[in-house]
Amino acid sequence: MNVKLKVLSVGALFFIGQAAWAQKIERDTIPKENEIDEIVVTGYQKKNKDDVTSAITVVSGKSLSNFSSSTMGTNALQGKAAGVNIAALNGKPGGGSAINIRGLGNITTSLGASNPLFVIDGFIVGNDQRAQDVFNSINPSDYENISVLKDAAAAAIYGSQGANGVIVLTTKSGKSGRPVITFSSRIGFSEKIKDINFRMMNAAEKISYEKQMFALGIPGYNQWTDQATQSALELDHNWQKDILRTSSIESYQVGIRGGNEKSKYTISLGYDSDNGIVRNIHAYKRYTGRMKYEANPTDRLSFGASMGVNYTSSQEIRDRNNTQNPFRAMYDYNSFEPVYMPNGSYNPTRQGFPILEALKNNPENINSLIIDGNIFAQYKIVEGLNFKTQLGGYYNNIRRTSKTLRGSFLDTILGINGSVVEQNQNRFRYTTSNTLNYVKSFGNHNFDLLALVEYTEFRNDYISGTGRNFSSPSLSELGNASIPFAIAGYDELYRTFSYGAFLTYDFSKKYILTASIRQDKDSRFGRNNVSSEPFWSLSGAWNVTNEDFFKSGKVVSLLKLRASIGTRGYNNIGLNLNNFLMSGGVYGTFPTIVANSNYGNPDLKWEVTKSQNYGAEFGFLRNRVRGTIDYFIDQKKDFILSVPNFSSEGGGYSTNINAGDLSNKGLEISLSADVIKTSNFNWSIRANTSIMSYKLKKLRDGEMERIYGINILREGYEPFSFFLVKSAGINPANGNEIYYTKDGGTTEIYNSNDAVLIDNKSPLPKFFGGFGTTLSYKSFDLQADFTYKSGNYTYNYMARNMLNYNNGTTSNMRSDAANYWMTPGQTNVLPRPNNPTNAPGGITGVQITDRFLQDASFIRLRNVSIGYTIDKKTIGESLPINKIRFSLTGQNLATWTKFEGDPEVSVGSGENQTGAGQTFINGAFALYSYPAVKTYLFGIELEF
Template sequence: MNVKLCVLSAGALFFLGQGVSAQKVKKDTIPNATNIEEIVVTGYQKKSKDEVTSAISVVSGKSLSNLSSSTMGTNALQGKAAGVDIAALNGKPGGGSAINIRGLGNITTSVGASNPLFVIDGFIVGNDQRAQDVFNSINPNDYESLSVLKDAAAAAIYGSQGANGVIVLTTKSGKSGKPVITLSSRMGFSDKIKDINFSMMNSAEKINYEKQMYALGIPGYIQWSDQATANALALDHNWQKSILRTSYIESYQVAVRGGNEKSKYTISLGYDSDNGIVENIHAYKRYTGRMKYEASPTDRLSFGSSLGVNYSMSQEIRDRNNTQNPFRAMYDYNSFEPVYRQDGSYNPTRQGFPILEALKNNPENINSLILDGNVFAQYKIIDGLNFKTQLGGYYNNIRRTSKILRGSFLDNVLGINGSVVEQNQNRFRYTNSNTLNYVKSFGNHSFDLLALIEYTEFRNDYISGTGRNFSSPSLSELGNASTPFAIAGYDELYRTFSYGGFLTYDFSKKYILTASIRQDKDSRFGKNNVSSEPFWSLSGAWNVTNEDFAKNSTILSLLKLRASIGTRGYNNINLNLNNILMSGGIYGTFPTIVSNANYGNPDLKWEVTKSQNYGAEFGFLKNRIKGTIDYFIDKKKDFILSIPNFSSEGGAYSTNINAGDLSNKGLEISLSADIIKSANFNWSVRANTSIMSYKLNKLRNGETERIYGINILREGYEPFSFFLVKSAGINPNNGNEVYYTKDGNTTEIYNSNDAVLIDGKSPLPNLFGGFGTSLNYKGFDLQADFTYKSGNYTYNYMALNMLNYSNGTNSNMRSDAANYWTAPGQTNVLPRPSNPTNAPGGITGLQTTDRFLQDASFIRLRNVSIGYTIDKKTIGETLPVNKIRISLTGQNLATWTKFEGDPEVSIGSGENQTGTGQTFINGAFALYSYPAVKTYLFGIELEF
């Protein structure tokens, strides 16, 4: 790879977007072009790019840090790597992501079930949502690079944790030479993106609609007098503008990095704040710090440590399907209903609840402290043989406080004289990894053997207390609650123990073979299956361009062919699925004890993914054009599923079993090209795409299907295909909606039992990726990135609610709700509004059918960044500043979609999907969750 180098005195470290590379130099002057060996970080090891035989995507930290600092790192990765499908859980500042690497990770219906394994500077954090929280606690400004390990050859060494892929983060390290100090600041604002493909009624439209409904005899609608109409029209306003605001974002970071040949250090501190788009709350603040130190006091010994701290404070909103959620209230409230009553109090509106008052007087806060750290030591026993031990862990304290202040509107409704709920949770996980690495070369033959022993322990404790009836009206702490109402708590613990090995054989950097094997023991599985089967992988690569016949090619500059096969495991499951537990309680004044609703399965065993990957890396014209292509097959065996009404126990019990098999197949393509490459002007373009197919191969326990509300698992079809009554459109003669029955006939009487699987329509995309461009002209730079997704469907409950004439008595409506059948012959309209006397079967209102199942494909202009850098040559030697960079960044600037609303949906309604025992299917439906926002940021960075 040809890289243009700058002048340094002791050494050079290069960050190339594809990896990290280094070269020692003896002179101050480095030749203009030097071939530098790229290094890819795989977690346990670092390998030259020529030695890599697996499917790994590498993303530079610089390309991610352009996003808002309050954006989580996982969200910033969206569209950057082929095969990685990422969607923000919702638009809430500080929120996490739903991540699928190479398709649906598994069938478990809970948030975080498909998470990859997260590794930070070699420390294994975990593969659950708690691990993602720790990963996202690191300020993206501290990222050096991210490696995404996608196939078995890369991830099998992680055994039971690697089934859904691995994301390896390398944080910034110090460099030899004079200390470098950087100061950076970004300030800006964000607004909710405008409603896409629909609009709400204004006062005139809604009043006219209500008059029409009244004339049709629809129950609940009132007659409007001329005077009442005039008074209401004078109050017309937009509730979105009353409930929402423009948020203010600010971010500051200071970092010091330096070192010498024996030791390197980095220290950084950061502060981020985003008060959010909802009035009366401050959505998110966080304070971050990171320290990293590495030293080599002798030729044989090296050691290092890193420590990160994150303290965040967030004010929450109710993410639920009623007007306690401001994002439903702003659509439900009629535009002729004022914010305040005449006496100055908040107007509860026809909905009977004043959301702006609740945001003030029903506060909910989450304070979270995360400490993550690791320490390692490496000793060279003999030449080529190194022993390394590493201890890493994290501690996470979460305190959640929910209050209903005394005298608030909700307090008066409940009659409880004030309430407070205090929840405190402590999570602690540590991992000790020990490796013995032997590297030896004999002429053209090189061997690299790594042996591994690893132990992990996780502990979690939780306690919650609820008190009511505040003694003092001005105090809302738990100690002021005179009536104890509820208390709960638990402790959790699991342990894993692993051992394995990794072998690489390299012949002249032309032919590379790798193999790995690992076995795990995990206390979360049944007593009969604590030990996993051995997880293994085999892979090979041929560097064609290292052959003599290809070295002198003026066109082909890179060609490497890869193939791999192997198995990986999955252990991201809840605790005690394997144990038969008892739960205590009280009936009246008598203590009781009953079996837990989850009946433990002592035979529960590991999910296993068997993977094949066939790929190629190529480059032309000295890598001016380069790319990768990979075809993969992932077959998941024995996925875990909760089965209700366990037959041997009956009643309301359920148990978790190994319920079936699943397969994902896909093609990944990444391309980049330097269109113009000169001394003063560079222009490059890039793109990646993933083409996917999914199939549920088999269900066990005598089942062929399992229904989850509007989604279904059925053998032979895409997982979580939609399961709905199909609409046959409108009867043009009478305006009634026509439905297909289960056997294919038609009827005007709705029956939910006529629901069928909608073939080819599920929340899973069959095409996703990103593309972008970068330009540099002298000191100016421009970067633009787009993301896209296609083939995925989302059920639009918001559209159903806002078009349903039955809801219009109390709620505002979409403007197109007035486009209903009025005369014979009309077809492309909504059904005729009916009252119970003339509705088919007496069933009124719009029903849950595939009428509101919408294509959620989209293209989004994710990020645009424009900057100008003033270098030392321009600044001059009199000032101690090395460079100054100013920038302007915009995010979510435009969206193209047919979906009626925001198509980038993950959580539809938090309180309906993310609680214990609830069903979360990523992107299944849209239902008033925190929306995406459009953001503008101005930044300045100084380097001393």
């Protein structure tokens, strides 16, 4: 229903959940409400909420703006939308996310493979990790809102790009009237979240433990004298305090918005800095700028343009599984080992490597420039018929520099007299789309037809040079390296061409039908399958509320039923998987050429997802209570997977094939309620949850399973179920660990060949979502948000390392490592350390079993923000300030979990999971990556 807003003696405009409401405040009465027509951005079109037949969640930019400036927009979206499972890759400032909309997007084991399609102001950015980088380059202060398109009815129009859902960002636009200038600033700090459910040994505990191990005759442990013990106890300290620090965060944004009936504009600039929690480096700096302009010079012509510039500079740490990683070093170093040697140099400790020295003398820097732009023009040919052309693209330059300074500790070990690696990468993508939109009404019959033609091109070039042996000890640039050690480079290109149509029909806003069809051509697929099958969707909705028999309802104020079915494709695959490639090299002084390890597949075809969705939107008591419920089935056919070479080819080759089918099913529920609504006091609550199930329906003919270390793909089970030897506990008579054999028997001899699939345990959560509350009283406001996941498991390699007595010879241990079997009858303990024959070949130590497979369910207090606003009435007319708001914000303030460590794990070890050809399974294991941080911010916002 349309509502004309007039100047009210006492009035307010509230944005509640996903809808806007006009309120007229009357003294001592409950506000009366009338819903304003809400516009939902679906990507190619903007639609009235009543006309939407698909599963779409809209999140306001304001609800995401409370987060730290170094928290990327995708991370801030966590817990805000039902069906959207987001996990930060790690806690590093400026880090991205692993995103799954409606379950596991696909089986491909590479970072970003399950990303949704990202769209910014109508510009299609892409559905890979590069596209997420562009999306995250936009300052959250510039967000107007985000629409998440989840089912086929919403995403099928994007064809091969929309298989994993679509995230549509609308940035802020200017408004008619005098210019409005805004300035905001936040300063604060962050610190590592305290270790959860475990504690490391202090000096006294570790020395006592080493004495026990020596008495048991464990190899590698030495005897402690009384004098050495006393000296070591005096050195007791916490390495986390020596390696880590409290970070410093600052953020500044300034913007101006304005316009008139003919044109509107907005300009913003920002600076963010977060030096991170690791000493000796500055983790993250960002400079942003954004401009947006829209004009309607005539009744027929409108056009607009937007451009964003983002420059980031970061100093990196080694995210690997040794003490070159500060987050492993701080656990491995013993608390009785000092930071410095008597001569003032850094102590390499028993680990043989001084991390604090390396952070200074082995620097690694990444500088990234992202420029994104979008321009469009729309012309009304005749009444109801509009033509729109749009061109959007981005350019991303990444320069990475890694140095080993001459004379550094690592340089001395390597004996290379200094080295430098310079890497430079340029990415450029553009998309041009042309649409013809015809809108016509015949009485109560309304038609909306959109025709589309689209072309995309992506180019990527890379070059890397390595030099060694610095001529001058004080210079570390590539030109100072006297030995050109290595050089590498490549160019990449792909193109897509698409055409499609989208039809919407409604009768009196009561019954709505939509249909879409699209076909794509993509150069990344095999030459025999360049063209996709047509991607299509059909959907319908019934606005029961608009029926005459329903309009007098006082209890049920909103009821809308929806259903949809359709198909979507998937094209987020590596380049040249379809081609046979050769690489050049050298053998001695002779040039060589060899086949690439990837064996091209010219028959590679498209993954296709067939989706069904059945949903309802409802509201009670004049929409004081409102919500949505959706049940969906996604069936993925011919998913793409890299497999080892066929028997007909020799060597260590692999090829990408269409390997099988996958099914995701789920139930999504969102609820919100205005508990109290008066002129001075408002209190609302909200919650969303997703209930998921997954099943690998089929693998390629003749293959029933694929093993990925501790995870497995097997027909009929959850994808990436854990594949481990099962522990049967401790033999109380002798303290040896008992293992289940593959046939169900038991043994005290460990054999990795006894690994079995652990049913119903995988890294995929069964439940996830968020809940929160918002309160406002006069000028005060409070917002709190929680996120949660349940039913997912993570293998805790950190726990195994810290409890394995073999590691105690050089590394510190967890305090509960001393809880091992000592006397007959003990069961709930670690196995006895002095068992030398618990595996073939006499392998000793705590073995890799399901003992360390832990439930990673958690609830986290994600964000709390308290604010106070001083309005114009209080400020007075003498000052040119319209509004001042002060705020205090905290992030990651509390976590409830049984997991021993941080349960919000995505990347376990970046250098072992996220590179080319490596296996990345989101949340599969925990292994010393950058931890989550607790953040506190003070903010001030001014409006002129």
